[in-house]
Amino acid sequence: MAKKSVAKAAAKAASRKSVAAKVAKKAPSAKPGKAIAKKALAKKAVAAPVSAKRLKQRPAISHYREEDFAAGLRAYAKYRDLGVAEASGGVAQAHVIRLIAPCDPNEVSKLHYHDAEFQLVYVLNGWVKTYMDGVGEQTMRQGSCWTQPPRIKHLIRDYSDNCELLEVILPAQFKTVEVKA
Numbered sequence: 359m360a361k362k363s364v365a366k367a368a369a370k371a372a373s374r375k376s377v378a379a380k381v382a383k384k385a386p387s388a389k390p391g392k393a394i395a396k397k398a399l400a401k402k403a404v405a406a407p408v409s410a411k412r413l414k415q416r417p418a419i420s421h422y423r424e425e426d427f428a429a430g431l432r433a434y435a436k437y438r439d440l441g442v443a444e445a446s447g448g449v450a451q452a453h454v455i456r457l458i459a460p461c462d463p464n465e466v467s468k469l470h471y472h473d474a475e476f477q478l479v480y481v482l483n484g485w486v487k488t489y490m491d492g493v494g495e496q497t498m499r500q501g502s503c504w505t506q507p508p509r510i511k512h513l514i515r516d517y518s519d520n521c522e523l524l525e526v527i528l529p530a531q532f533k534t535v536e537v538k539a
């Protein structure tokens with residue numbers, strides 16, 4: 359019995375091998391040029407620098423200090439700058455935004471866009487109700503993360519009393535434009 363099952367297993371393995379060999383033989387003939395080009399593109403996307411004139415950067419290391427929260431772009435928020443703008447030579451900026459409670463929609467809910475290349479927001483604490491063109495209203499809770507494509511119109515509708523956000527924007531300097539709803 360044992361011998362038989364060993365033989366059976368060997369036969370099965372051999373048949374698997376021959377199928378694999380057939381597939382391997384077939385694969386190169388299935389448009390090899392395309393496969394190689396695809397591989398090269400994927401490699402390029404990972405390895406190629408964003409710009410040939412890459413600015414010199416240094417690591418930005420920031421530890422929590424309550425006194426670092428300062429006034430900034432919005433009167434209803436305090437900002438803890440994470441030192442990224444300076445360390446990256448202006449490539450990006452990053453800060454923790456602490457929204458000041460209670461939310462006053464008359465002051466806060468103004469439709470606007472940022473003339474930036476990239477913007478990412480992550481909810482560290484609490485929740486924030488946002489509106490984005492093409493997306494509509496969303497309640498972003500602790501752990502929620504989203505990006506805002508360049509010049510997308512958006513606003514904040516409401517936020518919790520303990521709302522803290524992490525925001526990363528490229529480049530460090532950008533224009534914010536208020537628009538009529």
Ligand SMILES: [Fe+2]
Nearest residue numbers: 470471472512
């Ligand atoms: Fe905004």
